[in-house]
Amino acid sequence: NAGVTQTPKFRVLKTGQSMTLLCAQDMNHEYMYWYRQDPGMGLRLIHYSVGEGTTAKGEVPDGYNVSRLKKQNFLLGLESAAPSQTSVYFCASKDGGNTNYGYTFGSGTRLTVV
Amino acid sequence: AQSVTQLGSHVSVSEGALVLLRCNYSSSVPPYLFWYVQYPNQGLQLLLKYTSAATLVKGINGFEAEFKKSETSFHLTKPSAHMSDAAEYFCAVNAGGGNKLTFGTGTQLKVEL
Numbered sequence: 001n002a003g004v005t006q007t008p009k010f011r012v013l014k015t016g017q018s019m020t021l022l023c024a025q026d027m028n029h030e031y032m033y034w035y036r037q038d039p040g041m042g043l044r045l046i047h048y049s050v051g052e053g054t055t056a057k058g059e060v061p062d063g064y065n066v067s068r069l070k071k072q073n074f075l076l077g078l079e080s081a082a083p084s085q086t087s088v089y090f091c092a093s094k095d096g097g098n099t100n101y102g103y104t105f106g107s108g109t110r111l112t113v114v
Numbered sequence: 115a116q117s118v119t120q121l122g123s124h125v126s127v128s129e130g131a132l133v134l135l136r137c138n139y140s141s142s143v144p145p146y147l148f149w150y151v152q153y154p155n156q157g158l159q160l161l162l163k164y165t166s167a168a169t170l171v172k173g174i175n176g177f178e179a180e181f182k183k184s185e186t187s188f189h190l191t192k193p194s195a196h197m198s199d200a201a202e203y204f205c206a207v208n209a210g211g212g213n214k215l216t217f218g219t220g221t222q223l224k225v226e227l
Binding site: 004030033034040041042043044045048050057092100102103105106107108 | 123127130148155156157158159160201204213215216217218219220
């Protein structure tokens, strides 16, 4: 049981380049999330999805787009990367709307924009 | 609106000493509260959660936390620190049955011999 898998694990981009981060979960979870982690700022929610075909903005959505075409996958796109997007990105998933359920996190993608 | 404040971005304890990591929450409705641990270069792992049942919650690795409504706190404790406890710890809140967790800024725990 792999849980939540993120690819790639590391990436270096030049300013203005685009890329897509992939998150895949094999737990049949309804809810999926993208967070970014920056020193001293904890985790901040970028976008999330409450089901296949649905997405919503989080706390810091600017500069990112997402898609949830399949229930098990949640893609995070950067159309034109900026140095301010240098961060560690975490994907998480949750089973349904019950707040009792904790999140399952992936191991992260470390992105550097130069 | 919901938020959590973690007091102390870095905490250092001796091996065998008490661990106390502080978390205060702000919420207009009864909250659900969580503690997560992050080991170096890994994702976050759930330590424990408060979901309006018992106010004293026991988690993995000997950690526990007590929900105190009067103090709006959910501090994490462990009676005796071990070297393997060195990690970053995050408090998080979900209030009002919403779909989103709001995280604190984290506390880095260092355990010294």
